[in-house]
Amino acid sequence: MVSKQITVALEYGLHSKPAHYFVEKASSFVSDIHVVRHNKIIDAKSYLGLLSLGISNGSVVTVKAEGSDEKEAVEWLTRFLKGEEVLY
Template structure:
């Protein structure tokens, strides 16, 4: 298992459209991917789960990957979140 704390810096956080794009990316990996925010944890491949966390601009999250491609998944998803998800930061 690998994990990394990330701060979400894009304007609208992980709202529905951006969350759906993130899920598509996360779904490319065999590893299980989780996002933790505070005391709550959700499957990063679940739209309802991600939206339930209420991840907005400036939110600190923990990105967790576990499985055969966990390092690659964590690195790629971290870079994707750091890129601003296609929005201006």
């Protein structure tokens, strides 16, 4: 299992459009991926689950993955949450 805690640096947080792209990218990985915020754990491939975390700019979250491409999954998804990867 690979896990990484980061501070979200998306200007408007993880609202509908970036959440959609996050879930779309998470779904492209084989690994089981979870996002943790305030002890609430959700499946990173669940759009509604992700929105339920209320992730805003400055939120601290942990991305965890377990599977054959876990390292790549955590690396890409945390870069996206830090504003380093732009899909839209």
